[in-house]
Amino acid sequence: MNISKTLKSFKGGVHPKEFKFLTEEKSFEILPTPKEIFIPINQNLGKPPKILVKKGDEVKCGDLIAEADGFISSPIHSSVSGKVIKISKEINVNGFPVQTIIIQSNENEENNFLPKLNLENVTAEEIINRVKEAGIVGLGGASFPTHVKITPQKDKPIDLVLINACECEPYLTRDYRLILEKTNELINGLKLIMKALNVRKGIIGIEDNKPLAIEKLNNVIKNFEEIEVKVVKTKYPQGAEKMLIKAITGREVPPKKLPFDVGVAIQNVATAISIYEAVVEGIPMITSTLTVSGLGINEPKNLIVKNGTPLKNIIEFCGGIREDSVKIVVGGPMMGVSQFDLNVPVMKATSGILVLTKDEVNSFNETNCLRCGMCVDVCPLNLIPTRLARFSQLERYEDANLFGITNCMECGTCAFTCPANIQLVQWIKLGKQKVIQMLNQKSAQLN
Ligand code: SF4
């Protein structure tokens, strides 16, 4: 019997070349602390935090430099010890100017971390407060403040904590290496989330292209009845929350609803490990773990870097870029953002930096839509990407809304498959922003 045929998955999706071989055997290395760190304030979905420091202030590594402004907001801590030399608007990895605290590091490497809490005795309330205090955000890409996702809601009972260990984006091996190198921290992070939410069942969902990680996890969890490893088929975007929940539990998260609405709390591997480190070791979110890969980088690596490190320092540490490189992307190749300035800094949720050559990027010209329907066949959310993109081009935002443009998760599957090379996701993203603005204006008028 072919076991892979029996594995669970979802309708649609694609199989891009993985390129994981470039870094999957590379253990984490620590990047030396840069001389200057650029910490953008907007690192969470929701309200940005309020800056607490000013030019000339001395800070230690772990000091609070911006405090949360409301429930859906996350604090920021200094990732180095040194002096604040400037606070100004600087371009971030998404291409927007945002308030940024620039710190010149000194050689003292002085830390000011949070008190350590006891893994066995810590209470649910202490876990939630610590996750908030440590500034933890979701590291799967969304950067949603994690304390919100581990706070129980009376009207939405949760019966399962699901760890998303799929890492379905090509090239990226950060989560894979974390599973291998920090297995106990991951399992304990999962147990802490289960305790915070008072949930008895934990599942780690992982794609079948990671046999070593599956074996390691199965070895560690054999003494924990409440935790299970479930293997799913390797297919993009299997790591999208809704796709993984469907494959593992059979539950469908309806459009405009969240995992909480179907009784599931889902967290990424790196986030669960950060929770463990914040609670048990008292370390706030001051570093990013990421993969630097692509055929255009001389020495692909997995790295631990300080939050706010400029891309140029990281690329230099990885031996620089090859002459035939044509594109630099932050994130994975399917959902990542192209970069034009290597001075921009990594943020908490930066999972990868890719330097790609001509052979790795689609450089064919766009042609007219062939009406082949392939984008419709592969969309995991049953949307009609060709129509959504067209509505966006024609500025028909009411129609785009009717056809569910705001449900698009921007996974890039449709664009990947399009034989006419139409920039479907770019158009859909733009249309989605316009529709959200339109809906916000309408609701403001009603109020
Ligand atoms: S980007 Fe949006 S429309 Fe395209 S496949 Fe993904 S969910 Fe569907």
Ligand code: SF4
């Ligand atoms: S895949 Fe491309 S060419 Fe085919 S229908 Fe969709 S947009 Fe048109």
